[in-house]
Amino acid sequence: MQMNGQSDIPQIEEIDITNTAKGSIGYYWLKLISDGFGSPINVPVMVARGMGDGPILGVTAAVHGNELNGIPVIQRLFNEIDAKELRGTIVGIPVVNIPAFIRKKRRFNDGVDLNHIMPGKKDGNISSVYAYRFIERIVKKFDYLLDLHTASTGRINSYYVRADMSQTIVQKMALLQNADIIVHNPPSDGTLRGAADDLQIPAITLEVGNPSTFQKRLIRSGVEGVHNVLCHLDMVDDEIADLDRDTVICSASKWIYMDTGGLLSVNVELREVLKKGQKIAEVRNVFGTKIKEYFAPEDGIVIGKSISPVNQTGGRILHLGIIKT
Ligand SMILES: [Zn+2]
Known part of the structure; x- marks a missing residue:
């Protein structure tokens, strides 16, 4: 050495x-x-x-x-x-x-x-x-x-x-x-x-x-x-800390993408449970006119989301978890 x-x-x-x-x-x-x-x-x-x-x-x-x-x-x-x-x-x-x-x-x-x-x-x-x-x-x-x-x-x-x-x-x-x-x-x-x-x-x-x-x-x-x-793994003798959070288990997840460019705002919160068809985001042009709305394609939970307004076509809106039933 x-x-x-x-x-x-x-x-x-x-x-x-x-x-x-x-x-x-x-x-x-x-x-x-x-x-x-x-x-x-x-x-x-x-x-x-x-x-x-x-x-x-x-x-x-x-x-x-x-x-x-x-x-x-x-x-x-x-x-x-x-x-x-x-x-x-x-x-x-x-x-x-x-x-x-x-x-x-x-x-x-x-x-x-x-x-x-x-x-x-x-x-x-x-x-x-x-x-x-x-x-x-x-x-x-x-x-x-x-x-x-x-x-x-x-x-x-x-x-x-x-x-x-x-x-x-x-x-x-x-x-x-x-x-x-x-x-x-x-x-x-x-x-x-x-x-x-x-x-x-x-x-x-x-x-x-x-x-x-x-x-x-x-x-x-x-x-x-x-x-x-x-x-x-029995590597230490301590107790497992309380599992106090209700972990939501998802069987899969998918990203929802923009099919047009513009100024994006996502209107749902992290961990929010969504219903199919619920509005999740809207896109405005630079003049402030609303040009597009996006909706949840199926029931799910918000794993992650965009906080960056300026997006081109293909920008990521939201990471949707499909809750395991
Ligand atoms: Zn990483």
């Missing part, structure tokens, strides 16, 4: 749990790729290794570089965990997508959405190699994965989980988050969750609020959800 120039955090090339002493926490820079100067692009890695044996739980954030709430979730988790009382290991990756995070953007620096190209390619362009090495050197070490996201720019979300509810352990991990909404969603190709699933690593995606900000209440909820998973 060599030292990184800007601090005394050791630089590594691959996660090796045994580098961290039992009952302690280690911080590392993991080199994935290098830039045009040949300088390493390092991923921050936090390892809490328990005294006793147990699984390896991976917690990742900022696969999209402007989705920040997961970062303090991981920081606080590591602040609160007593590695001497832990069984197994927690690996926290507070920022997955370094080039995007630095630029405060969603996408990798070649314009690619990293969460659409997992597990990447061994030989390929920069984002695919980055994705490949991230999976090979980091994710393959995990037994379970919680991947923390937020809404995208111009949109807001309820606190919701995407999970394959047909898998018992995945369903349990999702329910333990005490979220507003769970959407049953078999892992789709290209996501980090999907790549983990292909490796038989049970994984869920948590959508923790809004982009480009830290939201205290949601960060607290995120920490609680991870803590509940640690309890369930």
Whole structure:
């Protein structure tokens, strides 16, 4: 191991749990790729290794570089965990997508959405190699994965989980988050969750609020959800925190899109339960004339919605969850 120039955090090339002493926490820079100067692009890695044996739980954030709430979730988790009382290991990756995070953007620096190209390619362009090495050197070490996201720019979300509810352990991990909404969603190709699933690593995606900000209440909820998973996996001796929210379970979800451009206002609230045919949004032209109204295509619940008025044709209006009956 060599030292990184800007601090005394050791630089590594691959996660090796045994580098961290039992009952302690280690911080590392993991080199994935290098830039045009040949300088390493390092991923921050936090390892809490328990005294006793147990699984390896991976917690990742900022696969999209402007989705920040997961970062303090991981920081606080590591602040609160007593590695001497832990069984197994927690690996926290507070920022997955370094080039995007630095630029405060969603996408990798070649314009690619990293969460659409997992597990990447061994030989390929920069984002695919980055994705490949991230999976090979980091994710393959995990037994379970919680991947923390937020809404995208111009949109807001309820606190919701995407999970394959047909898998018992995945369903349990999702329910333990005490979220507003769970959407049953078999892992789709290209996501980090999907790549983990292909490796038989049970994984869920948590959508923790809004982009480009830290939201205290949601960060607290995120920490609680991870803590509940640690309890369930018998990695800590604590009690599962009260599941006081009535989580709404959706069998599917769909986006409703604009078929014309203009100034959009969405007139329903997050978590609002909608009836088919209920008005959800209207579009005005720049002179203030109403040019279009949109209605709920079926019964459902508002998972997320646009808060950005200026939209072209194809703009997203609302993310509708179809409530499981
Ligand atoms: Zn995301």
